[in-house]
Amino acid sequence: MSALLVGEQSRAVLLTPRGASHSLAAAALSQWHPNGYQLWQQSPNKHPALFLPNTEWPCDHPQGLEIAVVLRDPIERFRSMCAHRPDKTTEEHLANPVYGPLDTAGTSNKYFLFETELQECADWLGLSVPLPHLDASAELDKPSLSEEQTARVREIYADDVALWESLQ
Numbered sequence: 001m002s003a004l005l006v007g008e009q010s011r012a013v014l015l016t017p018r019g020a021s022h023s024l025a026a027a028a029l030s031q032w033h034p035n036g037y038q039l040w041q042q043s044p045n046k047h048p049a050l051f052l053p054n055t056e057w058p059c060d061h062p063q064g065l066e067i068a069v070v071l072r073d074p075i076e077r078f079r080s081m082c083a084h085r086p087d088k089t090t091e092e093h094l095a096n097p098v099y100g101p102l103d104t105a106g107t108s109n110k111y112f113l114f115e116t117e118l119q120e121c122a123d124w125l126g127l128s129v130p131l132p133h134l135d136a137s138a139e140l141d142k143p144s145l146s147e148e149q150t151a152r153v154r155e156i157y158a159d160d161v162a163l164w165e166s167l168q
Helices: 021-032 036-040 074-084 090-095 116-126 147-156 158-166
Strands: 005-006 011-015 066-071 109-114
Touching: 005 021, 011 021, 011 036, 011 116, 021 036, 021 116, 021 158, 066 116, 066 158, 074 158, 090 147, 109 116, 147 158
Parallel strands: 011 066, 066 109
Antiparallel strands: 005 011
16 A cells, blocks of 8 residues: 555655554544545445545655655564465565565655554644554464564565664
8 A cells, every 4th residue: 555644734644554554544534534434434344545535546745745654663564464464374475575665765754653653643644533543463463483584574674674773
């Protein structure tokens, strides 16, 4: 997914898979588009961003918007992807990840850490409703990675790892 959730004050968040996109989009629907929220409730297997009129698909990074990205520990994002897409083995995900590295080049210089700053991101976007915790993968469903697998994830997501570590 590469969608831009446009909020208030010319601010937007690049929605990324396994990076709170469900929660942010659902909160935006709830606050800004109650009719869209009701439609989404009738189709809960669809991503809530599909029901937002102020979400841009595909994201072409329009001028005049301050764009932020929610950044998640890439190792945990990978583990969550594996749990979310159990039709493939961990080795298959390592060979061809369903969700590749983030495409943040030239997109943003504003980042919110998934682990600690989600509500801050929602507030920055102009969402006054509490951020729901949606579509999270259960810890038990996430694979344990060997040292070799972890090294491979770090290689695949090298730019994401470097960015995430620079923000710690």
